[in-house]
Amino acid sequence: MQFGQGLWFAGGDVQQSPDFFHEGDLVSVLTTQPLDRTLDYKAPEGGCVPGALVEVPLGPRKVLGVVWGPGKGDFDRSKIRSVIRVLDAAPMREEMRLFLIRAAEYTLTSMPAMLRLATRAPGLGDPPSMRKVYRLGTGKPDRMTDARTRVLAVLEEYGGLAFTQKELAEMAGVTGSVIKGLVKHGAVAEEDTPRDLPFAPLDPERPGKALTEEQKAAADTLRADIRDDGYGTTLLKGVTGSGKTEVYLEAVAETLRTGRQALVLLPEIALTAEFLARVEARFGTRPAEWHSGVTMTERRRIWRMAGQGQVQLVVGARSALYLPFQRLGLIIVDEEHDTSYKQEDGVLYNARDMAVLRASICGAQVVLASATPSLESWANAEAGKYRKLELTSRFGPAVMPEMRAIDMRGEQLAPGRWVLPTLRAAVNSRLQRGEQSLLFLNRRGYAPVTLCRACGEQIGCRHCDARMVEHRFLKRLMCHQCGDTIPIPSECPSCGAEGRLAPVGPGVERMGEEIATLFPDARVSVLSSDLFGSARALKAEIENIAAGGADIIIGTQLVAKGHNFPLLTLVGVIDADLGLQGSDLRAAERTFQLMRQVAGRAGRADKPGTALLQTYQPEHPVIRAILSGNEEEFWKAEAAGREAAAVPPYGRMAGIVLSGTDLQQVFDLGNALAVQDAALRQIGAQVFGPAPAPIARVRGRHRVRLLVKAAKGAPVQAAVARWIAPHKLRGDLRLSVDIDPQSFL
Numbered sequence: 234m235q236f237g238q239g240l241w242f243a244g245g246d247v248q249q250s251p252d253f254f255h256e257g258d259l260v261s262v263l264t265t266q267p268l269d270r271t272l273d274y275k276a277p278e279g280g281c282v283p284g285a286l287v288e289v290p291l292g293p294r295k296v297l298g299v300v301w302g303p304g305k306g307d308f309d310r311s312k313i314r315s316v317i318r319v320l321d322a323a324p325m326r327e328e329m330r331l332f333l334i335r336a337a338e339y340t341l342t343s344m345p346a347m348l349r350l351a352t353r354a355p356g357l358g359d360p361p362s363m364r365k366v367y368r369l370g371t372g373k374p375d376r377m378t379d380a381r382t383r384v385l386a387v388l389e390e391y392g393g394l395a396f397t398q399k400e401l402a403e404m405a406g407v408t409g410s411v412i413k414g415l416v417k418h419g420a421v422a423e424e425d426t427p428r429d430l431p432f433a434p435l436d437p438e439r440p441g442k443a444l445t446e447e448q449k450a451a452a453d454t455l456r457a458d459i460r461d462d463g464y465g466t467t468l469l470k471g472v473t474g475s476g477k478t479e480v481y482l483e484a485v486a487e488t489l490r491t492g493r494q495a496l497v498l499l500p501e502i503a504l505t506a507e508f509l510a511r512v513e514a515r516f517g518t519r520p521a522e523w524h525s526g527v528t529m530t531e532r533r534r535i536w537r538m539a540g541q542g543q544v545q546l547v548v549g550a551r552s553a554l555y556l557p558f559q560r561l562g563l564i565i566v567d568e569e570h571d572t573s574y575k576q577e578d579g580v581l582y583n584a585r586d587m588a589v590l591r592a593s594i595c596g597a598q599v600v601l602a603s604a605t606p607s608l609e610s611w612a613n614a615e616a617g618k619y620r621k622l623e624l625t626s627r628f629g630p631a632v633m634p635e636m637r638a639i640d641m642r643g644e645q646l647a648p649g650r651w652v653l654p655t656l657r658a659a660v661n662s663r664l665q666r667g668e669q670s671l672l673f674l675n676r677r678g679y680a681p682v683t684l685c686r687a688c689g690e691q692i693g694c695r696h697c698d699a700r701m702v703e704h705r706f707l708k709r710l711m712c713h714q715c716g717d718t719i720p721i722p723s724e725c726p727s728c729g730a731e732g733r734l735a736p737v738g739p740g741v742e743r744m745g746e747e748i749a750t751l752f753p754d755a756r757v758s759v760l761s762s763d764l765f766g767s768a769r770a771l772k773a774e775i776e777n778i779a780a781g782g783a784d785i786i787i788g789t790q791l792v793a794k795g796h797n798f799p800l801l802t803l804v805g806v807i808d809a810d811l812g813l814q815g816s817d818l819r820a821a822e823r824t825f826q827l828m829r830q831v832a833g834r835a836g837r838a839d840k841p842g843t844a845l846l847q848t849y850q851p852e853h854p855v856i857r858a859i860l861s862g863n864e865e866e867f868w869k870a871e872a873a874g875r876e877a878a879a880v881p882p883y884g885r886m887a888g889i890v891l892s893g894t895d896l897q898q899v900f901d902l903g904n905a906l907a908v909q910d911a912a913l914r915q916i917g918a919q920v921f922g923p924a925p926a927p928i929a930r931v932r933g934r935h936r937v938r939l940l941v942k943a944a945k946g947a948p949v950q951a952a953v954a955r956w957i958a959p960h961k962l963r964g965d966l967r968l969s970v971d972i973d974p975q976s977f978l
């Protein structure tokens with residue numbers, strides 16, 4: 234949450250309201266403007282219901298709002314203005330209003346910011362957008378021409394269907410004026426229809442795949458939950474390829490049968506072509522797709538249809554959680570452990586937690602699917618709060634890959650090389666057999682560090698406390714914090730020495746070079762988000778790889794997620810130790826999840842796979858757990874460690890980041906907060922810091938961090954709100970609160 238001048242988060246419940254407000258009644262309206270309260274207005278002509286989306290005057294402007302309840306009446310009635318109009322959209326249901334209140338409380342977000350999340354579709358206030366369509370009319374044209382005959386033939390062929398002018402002109406091979414001519418004589422009828430058309434119905438009765446015993450048992454349990462019609466959360470755990478998707482699609486089918494709507498949340502939403510095709514195969518038509526790449530018109534359509542119950546299934550990114558579903562019955566959170574579910578700027582929330590919150594309010598089921606659940610979900614399942622369903626084996630002949638470590642201390646490498654002889658031999662044998670290898674390195678660019686061999690300077694970002702990463706493909710150095718780039722210099726910016734700058738360490742681009750030298754005849758594909766101009770180009774390359782268009786794939790964590798490469802039988806992890814460095818609470822968990830997930834890419838079809846991990850510490854407990862595949866053991870050990878330290882999920886945390894251009898000011902505020910901690914002490918919470926954040930400067934702003942630790946069950950949010958409230962943010966100071974921080978940036 235970002236605090237501006239005022240802090241406001243709504244407590245309590247949805248206000249008691251009459252069923253209807255008559256014209257002139259006082260109503261309180263929550264707007265999307267950054268105010269610390271609702272505003273009173275008079276209900277407009279025709280009245281309005283609680284939850285109505287309205288346009289209200291605010292100073293000289295018209296702004297969007299929701300009728301939140303009866304007016305407070307603590308304002309001179311003669312000065313109160315009227316609601317301008319009620320928008321032609323489904324009113325916000327009480328359940329949704331309660332969800333926004335609870336979500337605001339949980340994440341310490343202001344209500345206007347919550348409302349903005351819930352109305353993120355353009356043109357909600359516009360009158361329903363119409364377009365002209367054409368169908369067969371009853372009149373007779375004055376004379377027939379070839380062109381006119383063709384138009385009428387098309388319309389006759391398609392019976393009652395209506396077309397846009399463009400479609401009809403194209404199909405008949407005529408210009409628009411031919412159609413207009415026919416309209417004039419009534420031979421073609423012109424009609425207005427709303428642009429926001431309902432989505433084509435999905436057919437849950439189409440046969441799904443024949444499920445295995447284990448899959449069927451899981452699907453039956455989920456189906457029964459859905460028929461019971463109430464809240465519940467299930468952790469669906471199963472190795473990659475075990476059929477989790479097949480199973481949860483059955484839960485979706487059951488939801489559709491009961492006439493309710495379903496939402497599937499996926500990470501990395503740009504990459505779902507394969508998923509959409511699977512939904513289409515199962516239900517006969519595509520679901521609605523909600524993410525940042527979707528056009529504004531389509532967003533508006535989905536938003537409206539969700540509210541009218543005219544879209545049955547939405548597949549989307551985390552913000553789809555705030556769509557105004559009319560009868561939401563099921564939320565699937567696929568790859569529930571994925572870090573992209575945690576929004577890291579603006580409103581800080583974890584979509585997984587918000588999915589559970591929303592479902593518990595509207596009486597829906599949640600399915601959290603993962604091969605490597607988050608420790609939070611694992612602990613909730615252990616504690617009996619979530620049901621746990623497990624799929625233990627891969628579908629069909631596919632088996633989990635054999636996993637081994639390559640001890641980097643035991644093999645020789647030339648400087649500037651990263652592929653050990655053992656891994657090289659393994660890749661070679663795949664090449665011989667016509668199979669694919671994936672080399673995984675979670676580092677974009679060419680080299681993470683550019684070092685001056687004359688003075689020892691490492692080139693850093695001008696605005697951030699971060700090193701510039703060489704991107705040779707772009708011919709630039711780039712800061713991964715703020716995105717600033719500079720041309721690759723030829724002389725050292727510090728000592729001026731010419732030609733002494735050298736790349737240090739590997740990035741995927743550099744791996745590409747090494748692999749091209751080692752295997753000059755192999756077709757190599759480097760998969761990193763920044764090497765593709767568009768999500769579409771990236772998608773195309775992924776499809777090309779899946780079809781066998783590459784022998785060796787080099788990729789960042791982008792490749793860890795959900796792609797199916799049937800020919801892939803070897804995964805080589807270049808630096809398995811990378812994620813274990815740093816002080817992050819979740820470093821071990823992350824590494825474990827990522828390595829298991831990447832390894833799961835190997836051997837999905839009929840050929841068994843192998844995963845080789847290059848590591849300097851094969852005896853490290855996390856590496857050992859990854860290799861042994863003994864997941865329960867890993868989670869138990871990890872849980873015990875966190876419990877002993879009283880950190881999440883066995884204790885509560887809130888991260889506070891203060892930032893500003895003046896370092897002294899930032900620290901002064903941090904110190905003031907640290908000293909005036911009475912509100913925190915009241916709930917037995919402790920505050921640590923202020924300390925420079927791990928990335929102490931971003932975009933020219935200094936960053937200082939405080940960490941609040943409290944016991945499990947302590948009312949952290951309310952205490953933090955009380956703690957912060959007295960402090961005014963002067964100048965360009967900013968304060969953001971992250972409840973349950975995922976990482977300590």
Ligand code: ADP
Binds near residue numbers: 442474628
């Ligand atoms: P997960 O979601 O656990 O990674 P998927 O549901 O994607 O697993 O299944 C992996 C592959 O196996 C997919 O291609 C899927 O269609 C196939 N599959 C899984 N279960 C079955 C089944 N019962 N019958 C036919 N194909 C199946």
Ligand code: ZN
Binds near residue numbers: 717
């Ligand atoms: Zn920077």
